[in-house]
Structures are given as structure tokens and as C-alpha cells.
Amino acid sequence: MPKQDPVSGLRRALLSAGGALLLSAALLPVRAKAQGNAKSRLGVIGSGHIGGTIGGLWVKNGHEVLFSSRHPEELADLVAGLGANAQAGTVQQAVEVGEVLFLAVPYAAVPQIGQEYGVSLKDKIMLDACNAVAQRDGEALAAEVERDGIGIVSQRYLPGVRLVRAFNTLNYAIFAREANRPDPKLAVPIAGDDPEAVKVAAELVRDAGFDPVVVGKLADASRFQRGAPGYGQAVSAAELRQKLSLTP
Numbered sequence: 001m002p003k004q005d006p007v008s009g010l011r012r013a014l015l016s017a018g019g020a021l022l023l024s025a026a027l028l029p030v031r032a033k034a035q036g037n038a039k040s041r042l043g044v045i046g047s048g049h050i051g052g053t054i055g056g057l058w059v060k061n062g063h064e065v066l067f068s069s070r071h072p073e074e075l076a077d078l079v080a081g082l083g084a085n086a087q088a089g090t091v092q093q094a095v096e097v098g099e100v101l102f103l104a105v106p107y108a109a110v111p112q113i114g115q116e117y118g119v120s121l122k123d124k125i126m127l128d129a130c131n132a133v134a135q136r137d138g139e140a141l142a143a144e145v146e147r148d149g150i151g152i153v154s155q156r157y158l159p160g161v162r163l164v165r166a167f168n169t170l171n172y173a174i175f176a177r178e179a180n181r182p183d184p185k186l187a188v189p190i191a192g193d194d195p196e197a198v199k200v201a202a203e204l205v206r207d208a209g210f211d212p213v214v215v216g217k218l219a220d221a222s223r224f225q226r227g228a229p230g231y232g233q234a235v236s237a238a239e240l241r242q243k244l245s246l247t248p
């Protein structure tokens with residue numbers, strides 16, 4: 001079989017974004033990824049501090065990543081610095097091209113993204129790193145997150161998405177510095193309701209150079225949301241499991 005050129009693969013996907021064929025073809029690599037043996041085409045929504053950092057780690061690991069922005073031209077330096085496996089595009093293109101999505105926007109944008117891209121987002125696996133901060137995202141949304149837990153609230157605004165909370169607990173500079181460090185790797189807590197999505201997310205956490213710790217279902221994501229015991233813990237997986245009383 002001829003070897004597939006990854007650059008042309010991503011470019012081709014970008015060119016044909018919008019085609020139903022692309023969406024159904026996306027399921028195969030996701031299955032393979034859940035088994036831990038494939039590189040995926042990833043779509044990053046919000047390519048700022050955390051999206052740019054984690055997306056960049058995936059590029060270095062060999063994934064094709066489409067970094068998106070409402071102003072894709074502003075991502076020229078980011079993608080140029082990452083090489084051929086990184087491309088810039090619109091949010092719509094990231095949603096369509098990404099076999100798996102990474103959401104890293106201010107929390108106030110989450111409901112709007114759910115409304116605007118809801119149909120295309122249905123059944124997509126999405127890693128959600130967004131935190132609700134009252135001063136930035138509004139008192140009402142922050143209070144809703146405090147009351148119901150962030151995993152439940154994110155899913156409420158992103159219905160039909162196979163959501164996994166991930167990469168929300170530490171500053172991007174810590175992720176950049178500690179990625180791929182010698183064992184024990186830095187732990188990244190994750191949580192989701194869809195077992196296959198959680199497996200895919202765990203593989204992507206490993207590919208970025210960290211050690212995934214499955215904390216539980218989306219309802220359990222409150223255990224590592226802002227202000228909770230699992231938040232801000234730059235520790236190993238064993239230490240995080242101990243702090244959260246999880247079985248080793």
C-alpha cells in the first residue's frame with residue numbers, strides 16, 4: 001500500500017471539509033486510537049495558551065492538528081513554527097476535519113460554540129479544558145458550574161458531544177515544561193461518560209507526554225475543577241490517585 005503523505009492528508013481533508021464522507025471516515029481512526037495504536041487528525045478550538053501548547057505537543061508526537069481561530073490568519077506564526085503537520089483554519093473547519101476535538105476557549109464561549117456548531121459536533125469526541133472564571137465568564141455561568149459541576153454543565157451546553165474533561169487543572173507553562181519528563185510523568189486527570197471517548201482521551205494525554213488518571217464520569221469532573229482538591233496538582237499519577245482516594 002502506498003505510504004500516505006500526512007500533509008496532503010490534512011490539506012485534502014481541509015479542502016473537502018463539509019463532506020459527509022469525511023465524517024464517516026473519521027470513525028475508523030478514532031476506534032484505532034481507542035486501542036492506542038494510531039495517529040489522529042485533531043481539531044483545536046481556541047488556539048491560545050492552552051490550545052496552542054497541548055496542540056503543539058500532539059504535533060510533535062506525530063498527529064496532524066488543525067488549529068482554529070475566528071481569525072485564522074493570526075495563527076500563521078504558530079503553525080509555521082510547528083511544521084508540516086500543523087495547519088490553521090476556521091472553527092468550522094476544525095469541527096469538520098478533526099476526528100477528535102480539543103476545546104480551549106473562555107468558558108463563556110462554550111454555550112455559543114454548542115449553539116453555533118451543534119449539528120456538526122454531534123457524536124464527536126471532544127476533550128474540554130475550559131474553566132469557568134466568574135470575572136471573565138460571568139457570575140451566572142460560574143455559579144451554574146459551582147452548583148452542578150463543570151462536566152455536567154459543559155455537556156449541557158454541548159449536547160450529543162462525547163465529552164471528556166482534560167488538561168484543565170494546570171497552567172499551560174507547566175504543561176509545556178513538564179511534558180515527556182522522565183517517569184513518573186505529570187498526571188492529567190480526565191473524566192467522561194463515554195468509555196471509548198475516555199480511552200481516546202487517555203491515549204492523547206499519553207501522546208502529549210503525560211500520565212492520564214481517570215477520575216470517573218462527567219459528574220466526577222467537579223473533583224478537579226477550579227477550587228477542588230484535584231485542581232492545580234502538579235504531581236505524579238500515584239500521588240494524584242492518593243489525593244483523590246482513587247484505586248491505584
Ligand SMILES: NC(=O)c1ccc[n+]([C@@H]2O[C@H](COP(=O)([O-])OP(=O)(O)OC[C@H]3O[C@@H](n4cnc5c(N)ncnc54)[C@H](OP(=O)(O)O)[C@@H]3O)[C@@H](O)[C@H]2O)c1
Nearest residue numbers: 046048049050069070104105106107109130131168171172
Ligand atoms: N491558560 C492556561 O494555562 C489554562 C490552563 C488550563 C485551562 N485553561 C482554560 O482553557 C481555556 C482557554 O484558556 P487560554 O488561557 O488558552 O485562553 P486564550 O489564550 O485567551 O485562548 C483562548 C482562545 O479562544 C478563542 N476564542 C475565544 N472566544 C471564542 C469563541 N467565541 N469561539 C471560538 N473561539 C474563541 C480565541 O481565539 P480567537 O480570538 O483567535 O478566535 C483565543 O485564542 C479557558 O477556559 C481557561 O480557563 C487555561
